Amino acid sequence: DAKTTQPNSMESNEEEPVHLPCNHSTISGTDYIHWYRQLPSQGPEYVIHGLTSNVNNRMASLAIAEDRKSSTLILHRATLRDAAVYYCILRRAGAGSYQLTFGKGTKLSVIP
């Protein structure tokens, strides 16, 4: 499986935008890029996913590089509730495509 690399931790001030990077230089053409986050003492929750084009939803935006070797999760205005561990995960079509393989993720701290 293709691997992802994320910074261990990041900090942001409340109400400012946050850009969480993810490198996936060995991504294949059929790999989808998923982001999940895990709030303290909770299970992971889905944030967003994309294949080639940038994506927006009510939680966040996903910006995908043209060569797809990196992507960035954008939280437009960080709130205290966004403090969590964010996981960037690649998912490939075919056998095993329903599995999630979690890395270490990025721990985001939001400063009031």
Added chain:
Amino acid sequence: DAGVIQSPRHEVTEMGQEVTLRCKPISGHDYLFWYRQTMMRGLELLIYFNNNVPIDDSGMPEDRFSAKMPNASFSTLKIQPSEPRDSAVYFCASSLSGRGPKNIQYFGAGTRLSVL
């Protein structure tokens, strides 16, 4: 829908005892996953089911662990006998088929297991 429901939320037991964790997936979902989370190893997939049939149990650490899904609305993860190194948070997740790698998993709140 109430989401994925796990019970108990916390379990404290003594080494050697049998432990059973329970999960009720979201109604209509046909995939069910069991994960374990520890500080050392992070989140690991233990086993997953499709239509109540185990598909991949390669993540189950050893024979002391077993999982069943007797029907579409209930699954158990059993540890017998339990050991202190089994202490972890165990998550159950469910998802709907048909979207392949676009599929979204929904997680329960987890069961925190402490084996003394």
